[in-house]
Amino acid sequence: MTNQSSPEIPPCTWNRSIGKGWDKPYTVRYASNIDDGPWHGMPLGGFGAGCIGRSSRGDFNLWHIDGGEHTFQTIPACQFSVFESDKSSSQAYALCTRSPEDNTLAAWKWYPTGGEDEGDAINRVTTGSYHALYPRSWFVYENVFQAQLTCEQFSPVWANNYQETSYPVAMFVWTAHNPTDAPITLSIMLTWQNMVGWFTNAVKSPEVRVRDDGSPVYEYQPRLGESEDNYNTIVENSQYIGFELGKASINEPVKEGEGQWCIATEKHPQVELFYHSRWNPVGRGEDVWQSFALDGSLSNYRIGTSAVAGEQIGVALAVRFTLQPGETLEIPFVLAWDFPVTEFASGINYYRRYTDFFGRSGKNAWAIASVALQQYQSWRSQIQTWQQPILDRQDLPSWFKMALFNELYNLTSGGTLWSAASELDPIGQFAVLECLDYRWYESLDVRLYGSFALLMLFPELEKAVIRAFARAIPKSDETERIIGYYLTIKAESPIAIRKAPGATPHDLGAPNEHVWEKTNYTSYQDCNLWKDLGCDFVLQVYRDFLFTGSDDIEFLADCWNAIVQTLDYVKDFDKDGDGIPENSGAPDQTFDDWRLLGVSAYCGGLWLAALEAAIAISNILITNRSGKSERRFPPFPEGVAAGIGTFQERDAEDAEELRERKSTYEGWLEESRFIYEEKLWNGQYYRLDSESGSDVVMADQLCGQFYARLLSLPDIVSGDRAFSALQTIYNTCFLKFHNGKFGAANGLRLDGSPENPQATHPLEVWTGINFGLAAFLVQMKMKNEAFSLTQAVVQQIYDNGLQFRTPEAITASGTFRASTYLRAMAIWAIYLVIGE
Secondary structure: OOOOOOOOOOOOOEEEEOOOOOOOOOEEOOOOOOOOOOOOOOEEOOOOOOEEEEOOOOOEEEEEOOOOOOOEOOOOOOEEEEEEEOOOOEEEEEOOOOOOOOOOOOOOOEOOOEOOOOOOHHHOOEOEEEEEEOOEEEEEEOOOOOOEEEEEEEOOOOOOOOOHHHOOEEEEEEEEEOOOOOOEEEEEEEEEEOOOOOOOEOOOOOOEEEOOOOOEEEOOOEOOOOOOOEEEEEEEOOOEEEEEEEEOOOOOOOOOOOOEEEEEEEOOOOOEEEEEEEEOOOOOOHHHHHHHHHHOOOOOEOOOOOOOOOOOOEEEEEEEEEEOOOOEEEEEEEEEEEOOEEEOOOOOEEEEOOHHHHOOOOOOHHHHHHHHHHHHHHHHHHHHHHHHHHHOOOOOOHHHHHHHHHHHHHHHHOOOEEEOOOOOOOOOOEEOEOOOOOOOEOOHHHHHHHOHHHHHHOHHHHHHHHHHHHHHOOOOEEEEEEOHHHHHOOOOOOEEEEEOOOOOOOOOOOOOOOOOOOOOOOOOOOHHHOOOHHHHHHHHHHHHHHOOOOOOHHHHHHHHHHHHHHHHHHHOOOOOOOOOOOEEOOOOOOOOOOOOEEOEHHHHHHHHHHHHHHHHHHHHHHHHOOOOOOOOOOOOOOOOOOOOOOHHHHHHHHHHHHHHHHHHHHHHHHHHHHHHHHHHEOOOOEOOEOOOOOOOEEOOOOHHHHHHHHOOOOOOOOHHHHHHHHHHHHHHHHHOOHHHOOOOOOEEOOOOOOOOOOOOHHHOEEHHHHHHHHHHHHHOOOHHHHHHHHHHHHHHHHHOOOOOOOOOEEOOOOEEEOOOOHHHHHHHHHHHHHOO
């Protein structure tokens, strides 16, 4: 708690007037998909620790406390309130512009929205503004209080930090300044409802069914309102005071949903502290509001009896102080939570990463809060040190810097998992959902684009994800399933096994089963038949090696057997033996509603680039095999005993096997190059595929070429043909699609018309694909075009109520699909290609 000047808010935040709504926010395309509405703010909380969200009207409404699950509901009692008095008059407001719809807390007075929507523009008055630049956000309160008040919110997230970034904590740092010539008395109150036990599924073995859009889904019922045996305890020492919110019936080892919340603040000679340990958060609210609105005090009630069945309880903590004219004071509040267990299927439990630093008892919320109050200024400085070099760059537009950082929200609120460390995984295992509607983890085709942020900022977590895929590739799961896509087109579904050995899995599993172990959760398509996944894996392995120092030979060795197996598996789809696997006519790649037939530009290009990457990897392993007698490079294939022969003999055998593999891949590559050009180049761009007869210009036709250049591999197509194709894509899919207003559609005819007006994927603008395409434009020296394309997409997201829930797709009719989507973090690929 310090006397400091007003905080500086960076100029490139996403900002909006407090409480200002949206005239026509985007709405969901399919009714079965999630649409929370536009009131999303920047999330708070560490990676894999669970997170909360507070919107620009001031309500706490996002509760991702249960790993992988989504609860969006305002809890009105969780709120800040401010009392102000200048001796002649006083006022008090709860700092949300929306009062509860159920008439609870009716005694409270809620913050006004101002006159934004009334009268002429000259007379409009705002009551403040909300700003966000992840992982920091700010509320600036104006034209209501005489004092100047700002609340900065953040969690300790910064690049290359693998400890504090995991903490379940949110700081709320208030700065109060008196600009008048008379003293002002202020009191800031934080109230919080005891929600221990709420965030776990009441349905322990939910049935998986197929939703109307063909995706698998299961029922999630959080235990909202089930507060029996919850209790609140005041805790303090010489420096801090706060409350632990717990549950009396918890025994060790704790279960999912069990643990603590904690709110706390600093003691300081200049302030008075007040509290209430047990008030009714679903009543009228007079038990705290009457005294607070009178003089900024609370009753200091401290009885901590447990809640009975049907009862709700909350706590309140207030800091009162007087500012002399010109005086400024900083007042920190902290919210911490300690829910150490994530449960997948019943009985499958993982401890969260932060428990490596705070223990697994579920009784450490006060310890976490205390560390936060000790270190928050250092945390904020670390965040600024990380971000400032990017914010200072004059060659990057402000809107781009804003989106670059704010799209990282998904690493906090994307259902993120980060497990405790183990001998096998010394930094833990990590995973982010594909999205809230497609609730499975780290979809490999999506992260081909969306993982650039993780790679650049948290490379060890990125490699942990890829290692999980490498372990999964040899495994099989013979469970038979129907394929949801066929239900959507009212056709009989084939029966497919869940996971074929050697196939690269589509995803690392879902929260209701066993993430990292039970892969290929999605059954919308038979992903064993996909032609891009194996190539995506090889490219990401080599990319992650190159962009993390090009020295982690062990990482390449860990992945090599999986590379060999999956390339062999994909090559089996080369039915005519020409070197390139053919698409089957079913949607068998990331555009999983789009039928490709024969050799395709998208999958064929990825195949060529993957072969080049595999050749490069084999060269590295051959070069580095000598002098490594303590470990083989690559590791022993399955079934080969480690004790046979001398290390030198095995090194020689390894080298020979690597050379044979390299020779095989070189042969496939030589065959494939000619076929790719012969079958797909039409003189201006690359055809969608070789056998469907489509004349569509596909926006992402040369993803393989982008990756080849990114990884300093030989071009898979000539530079002049790549440039011609890219110009055609830009003109056709972007400029001719509603004059470039929305971004680039996935596929249009040369004149900008749709091949099929009823098609789904070709006429959607995919945010992550657009960012990937923009990175390709930068790579090809078309930076102005890249920024024009990127800005169009960013404006659609951040001007139309999609902020902090960026979808996979938007349409020209103002609809979206698949919110909180992983692929959109591809905006970091643009930054990577521009150059650090």
